[in-house]
Amino acid sequence: MTRSLLRWLPLLAAGLAYLVAPTAALVWDDQILVTQQLPSFQSVADILQPPAGIPQWSYAYYRPVVVLSYLLDAWLFGPGSAIGPHAMNVLYHLLTTLGVGLLALRLLGRSTEGELAAIAAATLFAVHPIHTESVSWVAGRSDLLATLLLVPALHLALRFRDEGATWQLLLSPLLFLLALLTKEVAIAGLALAPLLWVLAPVSAPVSAPVSAPVSAPVGAPLGANPLSIAPEGAPTGGGLMLALSWLGAAWVWWSLRLAGGAALAVNPSGSEVL
Numbered sequence: 458m459t460r461s462l463l464r465w466l467p468l469l470a471a472g473l474a475y476l477v478a479p480t481a482a483l484v485w486d487d488q489i490l491v492t493q494q495l496p497s498f499q500s501v502a503d504i505l506q507p508p509a510g511i512p513q514w515s516y517a518y519y520r521p522v523v524v525l526s527y528l529l530d531a532w533l534f535g536p537g538s539a540i541g542p543h544a545m546n547v548l549y550h551l552l553t554t555l556g557v558g559l560l561a562l563r564l565l566g567r568s569t570e571g572e573l574a575a576i577a578a579a580t581l582f583a584v585h586p587i588h589t590e591s592v593s594w595v596a597g598r599s600d601l602l603a604t605l606l607l608v609p610a611l612h613l614a615l616r617f618r619d620e621g622a623t624w625q626l627l628l629s630p631l632l633f634l635l636a637l638l639t640k641e642v643a644i645a646g647l648a649l650a651p652l653l654w655v656l657a658p659v660s661a662p663v664s665a666p667v668s669a670p671v672s673a674p675v676g677a678p679l680g681a682n683p684l685s686i687a688p689e690g691a692p693t694g695g696g697l698m699l700a701l702s703w704l705g706a707a708w709v710w711w712s713l714r715l716a717g718g719a720a721l722a723v724n725p726s727g728s729e730v731l
Contacts, residue, residue, distance in 0.1 A: 463576050467558050467576060468551055471554045471584065478546065479544040482539050484594070495527055505521055506716065506718060516718060516719060519638070521638050526598065527598075542595040542598075545598075549605055550583075550588065553582075553605045556609055556612070558575055558576065558578070560611060564657050602639045603636050603642060606633075606636035607643050609632055610629050610633040614699055617629060617695060618654055618696070630699075630702040630703050630705065631706070633703055634710055650700075
């Protein structure tokens with residue numbers, strides 16, 4: 458099997474692993490979500506600030522992006538559809554697998570060994586049983602979407618380090634913010650981003666010739682200093698700018714969370730549908 462065919466292995470594995478998922482019924486919290494909770498959301502304001510009295514709703518969570526995705530399902534496939542939301546979960550998993558593969562390739566390099574390792578990592582991600590609930594259960598979608606948004610946010614952070622494009626500086630924290638608005642665990646990005654910034658190998662800008670060398674101060678290893686070591690054209694102090702933008706995104710998320718009425722303690726009802 459040639460390497461060009463192997464590149465499709467992660468997506469093929471993900472598709473085969475969840476081939477029958479769209480045929481599943483709405484079960485457990487899926488029914489509560491579709492029949493009792495989603496009808497309470499009638500406007501954008503309701504999505505950003507959930508109204509009081511939603512049946513079995515956990516106000517300890519604040520996940521407007523997930524709610525928006527469920528409303529999109531209802532608009533595309535009709536209220537109460539089972540095939541549509543399940544198929545969307547599989548699509549989100551395929552896209553996330555692709556993102557994981559691209560990030561792995563960025564980290565491991567484009568050599569033959571690096572590309573094969575990236576393919577292996579993405580394939581393992583695609584079929585790992587820990588994802589079964591998130592992909593097969595409509596109400597478990599928050600993990601899918603949070604990862605789908607956080608992975609490209611991290612990828613763009615690395616591209617900004619190496620290329621210094623303004624759009625990368627703007628889009629990376631925006632995706633991070635959307636990931637936070639999907640599931641709270643995305644806050645881990647505040648630890649992952651600086652680790653990748655310092656430890657990931659530096660790649661030449663996409664627009665640079667293949668043979669163009671990556672420049673760095675004499676005697677300093679590439680990527681050792683996130684504030685000063687970067688390829689030509691990258692902004693001085695880029696690490697500080699990106700850190701401030703991600704911290705700003707986290708502050709916006711926390712402010713929206715509080716304004717939306719999210720409690721700091723678990724809802725006494727114990728419901729955790731969303």
